[in-house]
Amino acid sequence: LAFTSNRVQRLRRLCNDKAERAQENAFVIEGATLIDEAIRAGIVIESQFVAPGASPCSGAGSAVNDLADGVMERIASTASPQPVIAIALKPKLHIADLALATNAQWIVVVDKISDPGNLGTILRSAEAAGATAIALTSGTVDAFSPKVVRASAGALFNIPVYEGVTVEEIGEMGFALWGSSSHEMQNSSVFTAADLSGKVAIVLGNEAHGLSTNTKLDGWLTIPHAGRGESLNVAMAATLLCFEVKRQHDI
């Protein structure tokens, strides 16, 4: 296919345009390693696009489009493009399922995080630590953008991601809301001393502004540092908090 083909133009829009991804309920996965991981995780691959000389991933059972020379370079989101790109369908989720979580389950709520690398790391931490799901408020970077897909290193395919939620509705589902803060807050606990053993939600706020202090939470978690004040970023804090919940849940 040439760069001007309708199918290539659609692929390019799905790479670059959040609204297009939302409307089509589809997203783009770059590279055979990630596509294979998605297939293993049961993600439906709609079609693949293959640069000259490369092979499509097997097991996808999907339409394969051969690209003309130089087309991949004009589509891909990285300087050294992968020779295979896939369009995948976003898993269909119902927020009602999250309300059915038992006391043994816990989740991560991401409120207006803007950096794709941070969201990718948070997805990896939550998935590795056995979280039931991740919930994103509107205003958070799109978890299905190529950058987050790449940064999540496949974790995105292995944990349900609920989009467009509010912190309040997570609280109404019976999750105890624990906010993460780099500052000492009223009603804050050292993360290893708080009781995170039940149906809890770890709530992470924006890199620059944190969580609004108006957010109604059950408590704030702090990570004491031996060094200077704000040494950890939100993604590093998320890793520590997720594995503390894992420890307390005995997962």
Add this chain to the structure above:
Amino acid sequence: LAFTSNRVQRLRRLCNDKAERAQENAFVIEGATLIDEAIRAGIVIESQFVAPGASPCSGAGSAVNDLADGVMERIASTASPQPVIAIALKPKLHIADLALATNAQWIVVVDKISDPGNLGTILRSAEAAGATAIALTSGTVDAFSPKVVRASAGALFNIPVYEGVTVEEIGEMGFALWGSSSHEMQNSSVFTAADLSGKVAIVLGNEAHGLSTNTKLDGWLTIPHAGRGESLNVAMAATLLCFEVKRQHDI
């Protein structure tokens, strides 16, 4: 100063060239926030370079060079260059000091890590968790490159960094060597169950190849995952391991 000035050309070499940094024992700090952090930490600022319209950082007591229009854009390592750049002196360290560490002290050894972002995160974790020092084997990315300086978010200024060490000599100094592995190894312990309360070194290996299994260690640490196999990268593992050592050292 014009781009062709000797001082600007030297600044550019210090940005781009590891050998130049090693020979001069100097490195480059980009941006007022990081320069201020360095000054607070007692790093010696040799000189500053200032774009038209910007102000130098105060408290540095160092020579200030005003750059001509457009020069900063040709030097800086980022797409949106900071208006102030400083040349700083690398702290002088003696490996013999590390040998004097007490049983209450612990360090991180970085063996051939290649990604600047990963080393930056490891520096932040080690500093925040109260490590006495970081030691780098040769073959590790330069901790004083602009990318690592930026990624460490100031942690580099607040923890001693020993370069060109070997894992063996750290062991000979009496540190118990604990390697991090994403695979189950012979002689491996779950990180929260290992005794890390004494004079220990957490040893982190290359992103792709890990630590050589020939490395003589006192033990291997594993981080059990609830999700898929290799969900965490070496920087995330470092964060968890450093804070576990912190917990056991009661820092």
